[in-house]
């Protein structure tokens with residue numbers, strides 16, 4: 553981390569508090585102070601980060617019950633719901649938690665690629681500080697519910713949303729594929745194939761910069777496509793929660 557980034561993180565900690573303000577909880581409990589929650593960079597895609605254990609299984613079930621009780625998806629035919637402006641309490645809690653986990657994690661997980669020199673730079677951080685300090689962090693929410701076989705076509709999120717988009721996965725695991733938007737690769741870079749990212753229940757991805765603007769994301773749940781480590785994934789219903797911030801209209 554550069555001194556500037558470190559200094560602005562320190563200021564943010566003073567403003568928003570951090571994990572040391574909350575009670576110490578056991579590792580693996582999925583709390584904001586859980587030291588096992590790491591941000592993992594997806595090294596081929598600048599600005600794409602994954603937090604695998606963002607929500608513990610208990611937190612996932614209680615969030616799913618809340619969503620169920622609030623009647624967001626009363627019929628199987630209801631597969632998308634949106635909210636703008638004031639978000640439900642649980643979404644505000646998620647936003648708060650995302651901010652805290654980002655502030656708490658000065659350390660990130662750097663996969664060691666033997667014999668390779670393409671590691672992620674040490675000053676990489678999942679959240680550019682200007683995004684981390686905006687208020688509110690998010691003011692738009694989409695809940696998507698996918699039955700098995702259903703997914704979402706390759707797209708870049710609309711430009712009416714600011715940079716910095718978080719997606720939480722619940723229920724069925726899936727593979728999200730990222731493909732570079734034409735004309736955005738750096739000169740002399742060889743064309744890249746689609747990059748698969750494995751999203752397990754309770755995991756959170758955060759996209760900013762290139763990941764948000766230069767890469768399309770998609771989930772193709774056609775049989776034969778959802779494979780991870782050579783194994784076809786078993787599909788059940790999947791729910792995702794996308795959090796974004798609308799651009800200000802002058």
Ligand SMILES: O=C(O)CCC(=O)C(=O)O
Pocket residue numbers: 694696704709719769792794
């Ligand atoms: O369901 C997901 O994980 C992705 C949703 C998404 O990309 C969107 O709503 O723009």
Ligand SMILES: [Fe+2]
Pocket residue numbers: 707708709769
């Ligand atoms: Fe999207």
